[in-house]
Each structure stands twice: as structure tokens, then as C-alpha cells.
Amino acid sequence: MNSKKRVLLILLAVFILIQFFQPTRNVSAKTSTADISKIYQVPEKVMAIFQSSCYDCHSNSTKYPWYSAIQPFGWFMASHIREGKSELNFDEFGDYSPRRQKSKLKSIGESIEDNSMPLTSYTLIHRSAKLSPEEKNSIYKWLVSLPIH
Numbered sequence: 001m002n003s004k005k006r007v008l009l010i011l012l013a014v015f016i017l018i019q020f021f022q023p024t025r026n027v028s029a030k031t032s033t034a035d036i037s038k039i040y041q042v043p044e045k046v047m048a049i050f051q052s053s054c055y056d057c058h059s060n061s062t063k064y065p066w067y068s069a070i071q072p073f074g075w076f077m078a079s080h081i082r083e084g085k086s087e088l089n090f091d092e093f094g095d096y097s098p099r100r101q102k103s104k105l106k107s108i109g110e111s112i113e114d115n116s117m118p119l120t121s122y123t124l125i126h127r128s129a130k131l132s133p134e135e136k137n138s139i140y141k142w143l144v145s146l147p148i149h
Contacts, residue, residue, distance in 0.1 A: 018071040023078035026085070028060040034094030039101070046142045050090060053118050053129040057084030060091040065125070080119075102148045109143045112136050 001009075032038075037047055056062045062081055068074045088104050096104065111117035112131060123130040131139075 015071075021071065022069070023074050025064065026060060026062040026078075026081050027064075028091070032060065032091040032094075034092050036090045036093040039094040040146060043138070043142055045138050049131070049135050049139060053131060053135075055090060056126075056129075057081050057119075057122070058088045058090050059085075060089065080122075105143060105146060105148055109140060112139055 036042060036050075042050070057080055062077075064077075068077050088107070093101060093104070108117075113136075118126075118129050118131070
């Protein structure tokens with residue numbers, strides 16, 4: 001067997017082997033009592049935007065695409081979700097201190113304004129998650145209406 005075939009067989013074996021190491025799924029069937037919508041009156045339109053553009057990485061319930069079961073894509077997604085939830089978790093928002101809540105609300109506005117959220121890598125695959133100017137405006141209006149300013 002030549003060296004190219006051997007390398008390809010080894011790579012194939014490694015690829016098959018890593019499929020047995022699946023990351024834990026970020027899925028919760030229940031609505032949290034600490035969800036942001038339980039703490040603040042979030043307009044239905046804004047909540048829909050959060051759910052379609054933010055909740056996959058910033059909540060306890062991710063909607064997984066088919067390719068997330070294939071490694072290393074699943075590991076990559078799990079890493080992004082862990083990082084996103086550590087920065088902001090809408091399902092645990094009520095557990096944050098009032099100071100942290102205020103800081104996170106300001107960060108939401110800043111992240112949308114500077115286009116750092118949602119991530120480009122996310123919106124490339126999830127086109128519907130890309131925020132339109134109207135959606136951004138809806139979020140800004142809601143943020144400004146809050147008693148945090």
C-alpha cells in the first residue's frame with residue numbers, strides 16, 4: 001500500500017472515530033423563570049428577533065442544524081454556544097445582578113450598533129438571523145424605553 005492511501009485510510013479512521021465523541025446538547029424544554037421576558041416587558045416583535053437571531057447561542061435551548069452531529073462541526077458549535085452563554089444568557093437574565101443586567105442591556109445595543117452580533121459566521125449559514133435596519137431600530141427603541149438610562 002502506498003503512503004498516500006495509508007494517510008487517507010488513517011484520516012478516514014480518525015474521522016469515523018471522532019464521530020463517537022459528541023458534545024452535550026444545549027437543549028432545555030422548559031421556559032426559565034429567569035428569562036429576560038419574565039424580568040422586562042419585551043415587545044413581541046423584539047422577542048421574536050431575539051429568538052431568531054440570538055437565542056441559539058445566548059439561551060439554554062439551541063436549534064441544531066443537521067451538520068451539528070458531524071464532528072468537528074459539533075465541537076465548533078458547542079464552543080461558540082458555551083462562549084455565547086457565558087457572555088449573555090437570556091434564559092438566566094433574571095439571575096444577574098441589577099448592575100450586570102444594565103450592563104448586558106447596554107452591550108446588546110452596542111453589539112447591534114457595531115454589527116458584532118449576530119456573528120458573521122452565524123448569519124452566513126442562518127440568513128434570517130441577519131438584522132435588518134428595522135429590526136435594529138425595534139431593539140433600540142425597546143432598550144431606550146427601559147428604566148436603565
